[in-house]
Amino acid sequence: MEDEQSFSDICGGRLALQRRYYSPSCREFCISCPRLSLRSLTAVTCTVWLAAYGLFTLCENSIILSAAIFITLLGLLGYLHFVKIDQETLLIIDSLGIQMTSSYASGKESTTFIEMGKVKDVIINEGIYMKVIYYLCILLKDPVEPHGISQVVPVFQSAKPRLDCLIEVYRSCQEVLAHQEATSASP
């Protein structure tokens, strides 16, 4: 069962949250970030080429122009492959674990999977970053101390949605975790 809603991130850009309920124990949340805008791309390219042309008029060496084209192309490819994240997905499967996937603009996907045995809780935490922002994070259990927390794993780090979006995701995650607690408690 699918559902789509639009929210905004902390800088004001538009985000789309897609929710899929596969079963009471398996849910997926997908946040799509705004695409690379043509305006910013054109602006950067024009700046680089104007600078290169300025240098060319100073030095009279045409290698500068070719180098500028090369740099622009490589820079764009590098940005799309390593920096620009298009979609962030959170897949929570009761009794297996939680999986976070980031897909880049060039199609590359990077995944992290955390087993349910290590997950203590999913919470919304506050952070101070020039202003107060909220972020969703997963708390991991400490193997040595049963009530301690060994690590805090933030989710949706590049999408940075606002509190209303986070609350939706948080409620669904808590339902799944409660479901898991109930089923693991019964024999």
Add this chain to the structure above:
Amino acid sequence: MPTPPPESAAPGNSRVPGMVLKAFFPTCCASADSGLLVGRWVPEQTSAVVLAVVHFPFIPIQVKELLARVQQASQVGVAVLGTWCHRRQDAEESLGHFLEGLGAIFSHEPWLQLCRERGSKFWSCKATRRQAPTCPGAPGEDQVMLVFYDQRKVLLSQLHPPVALPDHQAGDAVAGAGGLAAVFDTVARSEELFRSDRFDEGPVRLSHWQSEGVEASILAELAKRASGPICLLLGGLLSLVSAASACRVFQLWPLSFIWSKLSTCEQLRHRLEQLTFVFSTQKAENPTQLMRKANVLVSVFLDVALGLALLSWLHGKDRIGHLAEALVPVADHVAEELQHLLQWLMGAPAGLKMNRALDQVLGRFFLYHLHLWISYIHLMSPFIERILWHVGLSACLGLTVSLSILSDIIALLTFHIYCFYVYGARLYCLKICGLSSLWRLFRGKKWNVLRQRVDSCSYDLDQLFIGTLLFTILLFLLPTTALYYLVFTLLRLLVVAVQGLIHVLVDLINSLPLYSLGLRLCRPYRLAAGVKFRVLEHEADRPLRLLMQLWLPPHPLLGLPVPQAFLWGAHLPLEAERGQAGLTDPGHRPARHRHTATVSPPPCRGR
């Protein structure tokens, strides 16, 4: 907020949310004929790990015998978990009834029934518990979640925990390793079950990842058989060599001092250690050690191959003769440049006015030294070709040895620069010590050796007079000494930089994990450090299907192992979770090159 779909509840039953049963199903059996599901039930995870499918016709007694045999051999509780029905034609109802009857012969709790329709991607799964539930609300039927896994990759990726110690029970080891590790452990330890393929004439016909034919390689088998005696032989030879090098003759003072200074000896010792480690007769305890051994072996092979290439290049077309002929003129040229430098320093370098007398003394002293050095080089020139020829032979031990020898030759040929640097540094150090002590006298203070601090002191008039005089003399002679010190330190830094570059190259060849890099390109699943899941096409009211794939750690862009010479003993871990070995230990070779690259002036205590 949209509500989740209501759970399908059996009528008249007030139930708590049903437990979800996970069934791990191998992808190779998805197209197999109908039969029995054989595998292991892990109650802590409520998961059923299906290992193989037993096809019709079979005799139940023989199936039970096979399972008992496998259980004994592998300590894994293999049992019949349920039935698998693959309907190729429509209306095979009789098969359905037949399969249900099997539940009476092989009893297992819970009993799994997987069914796949022809031409449909979606499966139907049922898990029934025959015993009466202890608590009234628990349902008789569980929900099933299918997780597909690739048996071959899971087996070959060695994600399971290391082999349990013999005194542990099978259950103990698995309980310690939680979660998915139990699944991998089960698959890995059931090797006995996967030994038979469809060409065997056994009583029971199985379907698993090796049922099309057991995978084996002649080369691998031969290598395994031959590795024992080869390791023994080479291990013996290496121990002889290490015993010979550790004998008393080499511990005497002049020899041990020379050995410690030469980087060639250092490199040879390192290689000896590495080869002893590789050819030791102990088996590798875990995949990490195996990877380390393989990396060392591959790097030694590459080293020797490059060394032999260099050897063939050097000894062809009389290149050694050319080199030897070019060497003496180069040394002469360097000495001439040094002479010009000293003449420049003795004049008015960079417009600075030096103290004429001291300048002349120092300049003449260094010029005489240089003259001695040139004579020495000319004395050696007839023997250089022979020496180079023999040294070139050492390239068959490896490129790293040749590079170390090159670095040592550079050190020997620029020995005069090192001497100049030491003289300049000592002189400068003495001057600074004297200046600081007399400066304290000038201010009426003194260094208290007992208390390690500066105390006030009352001096006599004549002490003060002589002290101030000496202080003034030293102060005005300071620029001359400082300039000589600066120039020779820079020269020494240059030589050290060149040597450092060579050592960086040597370290790179030593510590690059080529085997792991090769595996990453050719067999990436061997380096897997975890798993990731993908949800397959889903229909409402059908069981959820997931695909479990191996997960490789992200490709390290800038994480290549930087040689030790750069990092002073620290090392960058490539993989966060699973310590992929191929890198040497952090504590293994600390500060290897410190002694060959001393630049700092000898320390002097202020008085």
